[in-house]
Amino acid sequence: MSEKFEPVILGFLCNWCAYAGADLAGVSRLQYPPNLRVIRVNCSGMVHPNLVVHALSKGIDGVLVMG
Amino acid sequence: MDKCIACGLCAQKCPKKVDDDYNAGMSQRKAIYLKYSQTVPLKYAIDGEHCLYTAKGKCRACEKFCPTGAINFTDTGAVVTVNVGAVILAPGYQAFDPSGIAPYGYGRIPDVVTGLEYERLLSASGPNQGHLLRPSDHKEPKRIAWVQCVGSRCTHTGANGYCSTVCCMYAVKQAVVTAEHTHGDGLNQTIFFMDLRSHNKEFERYVESARSNGVRFIRSRPHTILPGKNNIGVRLAYVTEDGGRTEEDFDMAVLSVGLEAPPDALELAHKFGIDLDRYNFARTSSFTPVTTNRDGIYVCGAFQSPKAIPRSVTEASAAATEAAKALLPARGTLAREKTYPPERKTTGEELRLGVFVCSCGINIAGVVDVEAVADYARTLPHVVCVENNLFTCSTDTQVLIAARIEEFNLNRIVVAACTPRTHEPLFQDTLREAGLNAYLLEMANIRNQNAWVHQKDPAFATLKAKDQVRMAVAKVCRDYPLASMSVPVVQKALVIGGGVAGMTAALDLADQGYPTVLVEKSDKLGGAAWHLNTTWKCEDVRAWLGRLISRVDNHPSIQVLKNARLKSVSGSVGNFASDLEVGGNPMNVAYGIAVLATGGAEYQPEEYRFGQDPRVMTHHQFDAELRERAAMVQQAGSAVFIQCVGSREPGRMYCSRVCCTHSVMSAMRLKELNPDMRVFVLYRDMRTYGQREDLYTRARELGVIFIRFDLENKPEVYQEGAALRIKVMDPILGRPLRLEADYLVLASAIVPHDQQELTELFKCGVNPDGFLNEAHPKLRPVDLTVDGLFAAGLCHHPKPLDEAVSQAKAAVSRAGVILAKAAMQLDAIKSEVTAACDGCALCLDVCPYRAIKLEEYGDNGHARRRIVTDKALCKGCGLCEATCPKEGVTVHGFTHDQLKAQVDAVLEALG
Numbered sequence: 001m002s003e004k005f006e007p008v009i010l011g012f013l014c015n016w017c018a019y020a021g022a023d024l025a026g027v028s029r030l031q032y033p034p035n036l037r038v039i040r041v042n043c044s045g046m047v048h049p050n051l052v053v054h055a056l057s058k059g060i061d062g063v064l065v066m067g
Numbered sequence: 068m069d070k071c072i073a074c075g076l077c078a079q080k081c082p083k084k085v086d087d088d089y090n091a092g093m094s095q096r097k098a099i100y101l102k103y104s105q106t107v108p109l110k111y112a113i114d115g116e117h118c119l120y121t122a123k124g125k126c127r128a129c130e131k132f133c134p135t136g137a138i139n140f141t142d143t144g145a146v147v148t149v150n151v152g153a154v155i156l157a158p159g160y161q162a163f164d165p166s167g168i169a170p171y172g173y174g175r176i177p178d179v180v181t182g183l184e185y186e187r188l189l190s191a192s193g194p195n196q197g198h199l200l201r202p203s204d205h206k207e208p209k210r211i212a213w214v215q216c217v218g219s220r221c222t223h224t225g226a227n228g229y230c231s232t233v234c235c236m237y238a239v240k241q242a243v244v245t246a247e248h249t250h251g252d253g254l255n256q257t258i259f260f261m262d263l264r265s266h267n268k269e270f271e272r273y274v275e276s277a278r279s280n281g282v283r284f285i286r287s288r289p290h291t292i293l294p295g296k297n298n299i300g301v302r303l304a305y306v307t308e309d310g311g312r313t314e315e316d317f318d319m320a321v322l323s324v325g326l327e328a329p330p331d332a333l334e335l336a337h338k339f340g341i342d343l344d345r346y347n348f349a350r351t352s353s354f355t356p357v358t359t360n361r362d363g364i365y366v367c368g369a370f371q372s373p374k375a376i377p378r379s380v381t382e383a384s385a386a387a388t389e390a391a392k393a394l395l396p397a398r399g400t401l402a403r404e405k406t407y408p409p410e411r412k413t414t415g416e417e418l419r420l421g422v423f424v425c426s427c428g429i430n431i432a433g434v435v436d437v438e439a440v441a442d443y444a445r446t447l448p449h450v451v452c453v454e455n456n457l458f459t460c461s462t463d464t465q466v467l468i469a470a471r472i473e474e475f476n477l478n479r480i481v482v483a484a485c486t487p488r489t490h491e492p493l494f495q496d497t498l499r500e501a502g503l504n505a506y507l508l509e510m511a512n513i514r515n516q517n518a519w520v521h522q523k524d525p526a527f528a529t530l531k532a533k534d535q536v537r538m539a540v541a542k543v544c545r546d547y548p549l550a551s552m553s554v555p556v557v558q559k560a561l562v563i564g565g566g567v568a569g570m571t572a573a574l575d576l577a578d579q580g581y582p583t584v585l586v587e588k589s590d591k592l593g594g595a596a597w598h599l600n601t602t603w604k605c606e607d608v609r610a611w612l613g614r615l616i617s618r619v620d621n622h623p624s625i626q627v628l629k630n631a632r633l634k635s636v637s638g639s640v641g642n643f644a645s646d647l648e649v650g651g652n653p654m655n656v657a658y659g660i661a662v663l664a665t666g667g668a669e670y671q672p673e674e675y676r677f678g679q680d681p682r683v684m685t686h687h688q689f690d691a692e693l694r695e696r697a698a699m700v701q702q703a704g705s706a707v708f709i710q711c712v713g714s715r716e717p718g719r720m721y722c723s724r725v726c727c728t729h730s731v732m733s734a735m736r737l738k739e740l741n742p743d744m745r746v747f748v749l750y751r752d753m754r755t756y757g758q759r760e761d762l763y764t765r766a767r768e769l770g771v772i773f774i775r776f777d778l779e780n781k782p783e784v785y786q787e788g789a790a791l792r793i794k795v796m797d798p799i800l801g802r803p804l805r806l807e808a809d810y811l812v813l814a815s816a817i818v819p820h821d822q823q824e825l826t827e828l829f830k831c832g833v834n835p836d837g838f839l840n841e842a843h844p845k846l847r848p849v850d851l852t853v854d855g856l857f858a859a860g861l862c863h864h865p866k867p868l869d870e871a872v873s874q875a876k877a878a879v880s881r882a883g884v885i886l887a888k889a890a891m892q893l894d895a896i897k898s899e900v901t902a903a904c905d906g907c908a909l910c911l912d913v914c915p916y917r918a919i920k921l922e923e924y925g926d927n928g929h930a931r932r933r934i935v936t937d938k939a940l941c942k943g944c945g946l947c948e949a950t951c952p953k954e955g956v957t958v959h960g961f962t963h964d965q966l967k968a969q970v971d972a973v974l975e976a977l978g
Binding site for chain 2 (some may be wrong): 006008010012015019020022023025026027029030031032033034037038039040041042043045046047048049051054055058059060
């Protein structure tokens with residue numbers, strides 16, 4: 001694992017749609033790479049731009065805001 | 068029973084092993100046992116028949132080892148008398164026993180199992196912990212055959228003539244799950260079927276996806292199952308559709324056994340004085356589908372007819388409505404409020420975290436190294452207690468969590484398990500029971516968003532689970548107690564749509580004392596049911612409809628608004644308000660809940676010369692012919708029905724459910740009018756589910772000819788001289804047939820009305836076919852995705868009248884949960900102003916719920932401005948929080964600090 005570059009992606013997922021979708025992906029056993037770290041939010045609209053900038057400036061490889 | 072802590076020591080020490088009924092005898096349990104690991108209440112029980120002490124008077128090992136003194140050998144059964152005003156019978160079904168079908172070898176060939184046994188073989192709590200192993204040699208089977216209609220759709224002695232309704236889909240599901248569970252080359256899942264009955268919502272798409280993922284479907288009923296070499300594996304002998312005799316080897320065979328009335332059906336019927344049908348299912352009418360012939364006795368589920376979970380749950384709610392109506396004068400008299408111990412003050416305490424890591428049987432532990440995750444959690448700051456549980460959601464674990472909270476004086480809890488969307492309320496309740504505020508809890512979703520989606524990568528999944536736990540720990544450290552508030556409820560209902568479903572819902576709401584406004588867009592009540600002559604049970608629809616309309620029109624608590632349209636919707640569950648336009652005049656209405664029953668329509672075909680030849684008509688048109696011009700219809704020499712017109716095709720990939728039965732009913736009516744008439748039904752799969760199968764059988768006895776066709780090879784309709792002809796390929800003869808029709812009846816699809824305007828107003832969703840989406844197909848089948856909204860009738864999915872009625876009654880039951888109380892508890896996740904707010908008002912513009920206002924206040928003599936949130940309107944979406952440039956407003960549970968802590972916890976993964 002350590003030799004190959006594995007990006008760490010931060011995801012802000014809306015509790016009512018994208019997060020539910022991610023749960024459904026689980027129920028449906030859809031397989032995807034384990035690089036995403038999910039923060040559940042009550043709405044994708046609550047993600048302050050400062051949080052995204054903060055994560056990127058500290059070296060995160062990507063940010064997904066899904067809702 | 069109160070003393071049992073379900074530690075399991077008794078079962079561990081018990082010397083007597085017994086075949087485990089729950090796992091269909093495929094594994095063993097002890098004589099003291101749990102029926103299954105999620106049983107409620109979670110208490111061990113002694114099987115008196117097998118216990119060495121109760122049977123032979125010696126042993127008592129369990130009593131010796133029980134740490135709480137919970138074993139009581141003198142406990143005996145007791146007769147308890149309860150006085151009730153209504154009874155709901157829901158005894159379920161029994162599975163058909165295939166032992167009597169000798170050619171299938173069940174009981175003789177170890178690798179022939181029933182569908183229910185196979186379900187256990189696949190299950191994580193099954194005999195092999197979810198690893199699929201066949202019974203004979205405990206090897207993983209690669210080639211598996213499912214044989215449908217075992218004990219169903221069969222008139223031989225011992226079998227049942229009806230269709231068991233659920234077996235097609237359980238077989239397809241098992242085949243799909245099997246494909247997920249098995250690995251390697253040479254995999255094969257084959258389903259042998261007669262008609263594939265995937266008629267419920269989203270089922271058609273599911274079958275198509277199974278097909279495209281390699282599940283093989285063979286239209287044949289195998290006549291014999293032979294043992295493989297050394298009685299390992301099986302050989303299936305069957306005849307293909309073209310008449311060819313074939314034998315094929317499989318590693319095992321699954322018999323899709325049907326559902327039968329419960330074994331005590333006759334006794335129940337006798338005891339309660341209710342009528343059964345010829346198959347011992349409870350007899351009900353289409354118009355009162357959960358009401359027996361005896362007042363106050365209601366039925367639901369498979370005891371009424373074989374059915375799957377969504378309809379069983381719907382009927383359960385419908386039966387609850389009937390019982391609630393019967394018990395109206397006594398409503399609320401025995402209600403008790405759930406009380407919790409006083410909340411412990413945790414402010415000022417040092418952080419003390421408990422982390423509970425769930426194995427979820429093998430659902431999580433099969434992929435994620437849960438022990439490593441637990442060990443990792445122990446290294447995190449403030450964590451003082453870590454446990455790994457087989458099922459963290461089980462009753463005994465709730466007791467354990469509460470005990471740990473007390474023992475370690477925990478004040479923050481992390482549960483690493485499944486999704487908070489389903490299980491957060493359960494654990495919040497556990498915290499409250501233990502005296503902690505419910506919001507001092509975080510969940511790490513290591514099942515749905517980890518173990519289930521990274522099955523092939525256990526090492527990385529474990530790493531991710533650790534990250535998830537670290538994120539949850541970081542957040543929970545910043546959680547603080549929240550309090551919820553309550554708001555008054557408008558105890559009135561709005562029903563949209565004046566068809567059967569809408570009127571039924573309005574009547575049941577009004578009968579329970581809730582003033583109801585019924586909105587109908589046309590100038591007439593009744594909807595699509597006006598087009599129907601009879602139900603499948605031969606009941607006269609139009610006469611009943613007339614009585615229903617008259618009851619609605621004359622009900623003092625129902626206000627009927629015709630030519631009415633909804634113009635706006637504001638508010639939320641418990642407190643909605645709408646502007647309406649009624650016959651061109653504006654009016655407004657306030658209501659606590661709404662039932663959407665906007666109905667559906669018959670698809671107007673563009674195929675088969677519809678609209679070009681007057682002899683080609685839809686079912687609605689043909690019903691009118693039968694009603695008004697039966698004497699003319701009687702003269703016809705031939706009639707042809709074409710099924711699936713506009714259904715089960717790309718663009719409309721669903722079954723319209725009622726059309727097979729409708730065609731069979733009409734075909735039988737024609738044979739009744741004129742036994743010499745040649746009547747043909749051209750079909751893809753006959754879907755006369757449940758006891759409707761009897762009609763299909765009867766139609767064939769009357770001489771109706773059924774010819775199957777494929778989607779790729781549809782019938783051709785053309786004119787030859789004056790004659791209307793249909794060319795269809797007969798798959799059994801293997802050659803095309805030419806039929807002549809005096810009437811060509813197109814069994815055309817049911818399509819939903821355009822609901823875009825309404826769904827936009829209510830912000831609820833529709834599926835790809837335009838039918839309203841329920842909140843959950845099994846758990847909440849009549850709730851919409853927006854709180855306080857419910858669906859009934861054709862707008863949800865095509866369904867026959869009896870199902871529309873039970874769905875409407877179910878919607879009323881669900882609505883009653885909200886309407887019965889004058890006040891409703893609100894969620895605590897709301898936005899609130901912070902000290903940093905300077906009243907710039909940027910957030911006012913973005914708030915979609917208009918929940919934020921400006922207020923002025925005095926601060927040491929200075930007039931200042933700040934925002935204030937209306938808690939009843941606020942949904943906690945946090946657009947304000949993301950907009951504010953100075954953290955002047957925040958959403959409880961999702962504060963900037965809490966979100967940032969999680970981001971920082973993720974950043975730690977970068978090393």
